Amino acid sequence: MKKLLALLLAVMLLVPAFAMAENVIKIGVFEPSTGDNGAGGKQEILGIEYANSLKPTVTVGGEEYSVELVIEDNQSLTDKAISAAQSLVSKDVAVVLGSYGSGVSMAGGDVFAEAGVPAIGVSCTNPNVTLLCDYYWRICFLDPFQGTVMANFAKELGATKAYVLTMLGEDYGVGLGKYFVDAFKGLGGEVVEENFTEGTSDFAAYINNAVSNGCDVVFAPCATTYAALIIDQAAAQGVPFPLLAGDTWENSAILNAAKGKDIKVYCSTFFDENDDAAAAAEFVSGFKAWLNADSSKMTNNGGNDIVAAVSALGFDAYNVALAAIEAAGSADSAAIAEALPGVTYEGVTGAIAFDDVGDAKKDMAYIKFANPETGAFDFVKTQSVGQ
Amino acid sequence: MSEMKANENSVLRLTDITMQFGGVVAINNLSLEVNQGEIVALIGPNGAGKTTAFNCITGVYEPTNGAVYFHGKPIAVNHPQGRMAKQYGGINGDLYKDRKPVVYTPDKITHMGIARTFQNIRLFKSQTAFENVLIGTHLRRTSNFLTATFRLNLREEKAMREKAMNLLEIVGLSDVANELATSLPYGKQRRLEIARALATDPTLLLLDEPAAGMNPQETDDLGEFIVDIKNRFNLTVFMIEHHMNLVMDISDRIYVLDFGKQIAEGTPEEIQKNPVVIAAYLGVDEE
């Protein structure tokens, strides 16, 4: 019995587990569909899938390749992300899209770099994602920018003392929080900083601290799971000041939490579904129709057909990847990695072109307000740093 | 009695030992002495406190009051302290008031040269007979974990193995050296425990009911065996035993314990005639 087992083990270890069909190019989708960021990750996947449904093939060197999406769940955890990334790499994906969440992207980046597979960050905003990895590019703006934008906005709302709340161990939130603090202090504001540990569910005391410290704005970039609890508590305590956060809060979980409550929630994001640019409008209507046609997709989007910015980014990321493959004229990872920096693309979230580090040169954020009456996001304004 | 003149030949001396658990006084003011080269037996009905006395000697328990000396050196001294001072139920509670308490852990006491066996055999159950004895040689090692890991102690290791094998031969178990200790028959397990105890190079051997569970033939053999190893290793033996034949055969002196108190002391002949013992112990046992 044991010998048989050992033999089986040996055979399974040695048998390579891949089979390549002809003229298929694989694109890895490295996203969380479970865990703290699962909700956002699913929306990002939807954008990618929608783009794939529109352009299921790519022409390389005169030959038509069909594109196959290989989706791997990184569970919003940095250690699981490594396994997921390895799994993608072992399935011979040519290029990777993702992830929602910076920590997992940074963790996975090393695996992609090692394998020489280029990765295109969709909504991971921490500078280190691209800075510390030569194989990571990104199509969204960065936290220093986003933090500054929100600090400016907070100032415009008349805030003088900000309460910044982030989760320990979350690169995205901690990073964005720091940039906000720097910017807000630079504008002459005062800041009270606190953080909570993973799994915290009691935010009563935190909100109370914000009140008792005389803060007049809360900035809490964190995963939607905690965001809903924070909004809930803030509403329960009837805080008079607004809650601000970054891109993660543009999610139906936030809308649900804020709905019907006396609370002002703002977030910055990459895209607005009421954008009147032609490409954006076309994407929005097409995406909504696509969602409405399939109830399971609708569920993954949070049960409604509101277009999340991350879906738009996912859509753009897919198209950037195709553009890179076409530019490379090859399905080979190395060639794509070489072609990527030169790719420019006019996406639904704006023009995309990469700088030396691999970041998209984006200088505009959309600020949205979670309307408690309509249960939808209202577009407030676009904001750049210069303003 | 505590600071009496030291007997040159004294190997083990207990003075005024009281052991109290909560409200239960297991041993009350026990004093006894075991001299060089003697075989001394401690007898008494079940629950008389015999094993407790062993545990006080070997450091498993800290006596509530009294002192234990080994070759004249105190290895346990205590007097009722703390909460025990209030609920102390023994006698002579104030004799050791001014003495500094002395506590040694069982391994330290074994180091000094007291080895023991257990009433309910406690062999290392996942180890072979040989390994059980080998473990007994560990305490006299000179190697540290680094030299042992890097095998810089080969000579010592070899000596340990030879010694263990030798002891197995002496107790007549060399043929089952590689058998799992717990798979051996009862009598052999008892002998193995003795071999393991001998591996620690003791000068005093405490045997806790070495003949328990043996048939008369085995018991007789055991008696000879105990005398034999006593002579061979120049030991002093202090044992708890229920088999009266064995006790009467090989003991030089006998202490009798009942309800934690010493009721008699003397040679086998004296004990056999002692009316108190007959009444309290033999009488009860015979019923």
Next chain:
Amino acid sequence: MKNGKLRLIISLAVVALLYAGGCLVEHLEGTKSMVVTVLQKGAVYALIAVSMNLLNGFTGLFSLGQAGFMLVGAYSYAILTIPMAKRAAVYQYYDGGWVQFTVGVIPALLVAGVVAALFAALIGMPVLRLKGDYLAIATLGFAEIIRAIVQWDTIGPLTNGSNLLKTYPTLKNIMPGNTVLFTFIVVGICIGLILLLINSTYGRAFKAIRDDEVAAEAMGINLFHHKQMAFVISSFFAGIGGALLAMYQGSLQANSFKSSMTYEILLIVVIGGMGSVSGSVLASFLFIACSEWWLRFLDAETMVGDFKVPLLAPGFRMVVFSVVIMVVVLFFRKGIMGTRELWELGGRRQAKGGRRIK
């Protein structure tokens, strides 16, 4: 005796063959292959599992602090080896951090072990006096405390707080193209040392303590001293294991060293057999291969034609996996190997026993 020597030679030959095989796989399959991943991670887990087995299986101390010591080792390694040029970027919130030097990989690995061992020595002093499950829960608690300290913002310039550590030398940097060989060598040396220790007089003393503390103490074995020794040595290797894990992962975050990580390692030890080094090694590779590779298909929603295969959905893999583990825990309590080693399988049963316990 002769038989034993022969078996030793055969075992060594098999190990050498396995090493050669491991390296060959990497050259044949390339670094992208899942086999290589399994071999790397499996080897790292093997070391960690063996280090835990030294405590739980051989010394009978039920400690659940392994993740904490791995964390210490991993952080020590990473902090010491991040290249100077990258420090400013890694410690972006802490002005480049306090540590302004780097050391080589091998010294850093050793330091990782030593720091973990120092922590163990400190923790062991109070904790090892506890018995059984109290020891388990106290070590678990200490692991959590260590994690909290590492994430503490005040020492952020040292540990980068709760943020990722990256850019330190990983497996591929040291022996490019031979990552498996490097892992196997380091792990092999460590496990070899543990084996030598277990089969020395100290190892016998550990086993004596496991079997019967009272009898061991009566045999002159200083319980605290030996427990402390096992605890410190186990942590030393857990620290090295943690450092290797960091090298394997390429990035490091305190958050992933939770008690669930300790539980996983404990389950590996149980599957392999408490008290069997080769069992732990075998179980590690099996465990990693299943969780990273063979069972992954269970997580993918699969269509066969138009038919959607039922049950298959994200998370199903772990369910199947944990059911298998429960079956082992309940019905095959001795695990794959019991207390025996691979090289004893052919030999006489009673040489080591395990089987003959009624």
Next chain:
Amino acid sequence: MFNTLLPYLLAGISVGGQYALIAVGYTLVYGILRLINFAHGDIFTAAGFFMIYLTASLPIGISIPLVIILTVILGFTVERVAYKPLRSAPRMSIMISAIGVSYLLQNLMWYLTGGLAKQYPVLPGLSQTIRIGSATTKVVTIVTPILTILLVFALVTLINKTKIGMAMRAVSKDFETSQLMGIKINNVISVTFIIGSAMAAVGSLLYFTNYTAVTPTVGAMPGLKAFVAAVFGGIGSIPGAMIGALIIGICENLIKAAGWTAFSDAFTFALLIVVLLFRPTGLFGEKVTDKV
């Protein structure tokens, strides 16, 4: 000063009461089986999920008793399947089995719920906000300590006054002897798990009303803390578990108030270690002497 501390105190008392309800399960099981039931925290989580799925289709009035029943069934099943076969095995094996069950339950819940946080339903009456002095809080904060004290009182009565309570006390004093005395050990153990699970279900109702996101791993930390509370109070003592839990709940929130958030969890474990070292029997535990 008091005004800043008040919300923390309130949060502490309420979370402490909820820990207490979980801790009862630990202390009872440990008292009888000498087992740290690592799966208890996950049973608590499962109760949260039961509520979410039941209220999706049933009115709350029916859901609540159903949740308690389902949780009890789960606790009972876990004992029968994972602990009973190991009754004669070494204690380490049972503990490993408990860890295995915890692992299984977490993975199972992850699979069944898709790994995303679920929103706990709003319980009318409990979820309203009220003001106490300068602090705003939910009604549940006030209800928790009262309900906890009532339940603990009822349980203590049960254990001291009824036949099954007497059997439980006997089994926890001496497992083997009580078996010889004709006590049906398995029944007693089952009752223990049933009571523990029911308490955990009630605890989950209160806990998740306050903190509304349920994830598969959400129960692990409260579970461990509740165990610490049980040790702190003196394992086996039910009032001890309650007082231990309240102290832990309050302390951990006061630590947050002091700005040491990162150490609020670590504090619990530090407390555990200190208690184990200096007073292993806890605040109200009985002293036991080992037999050699």
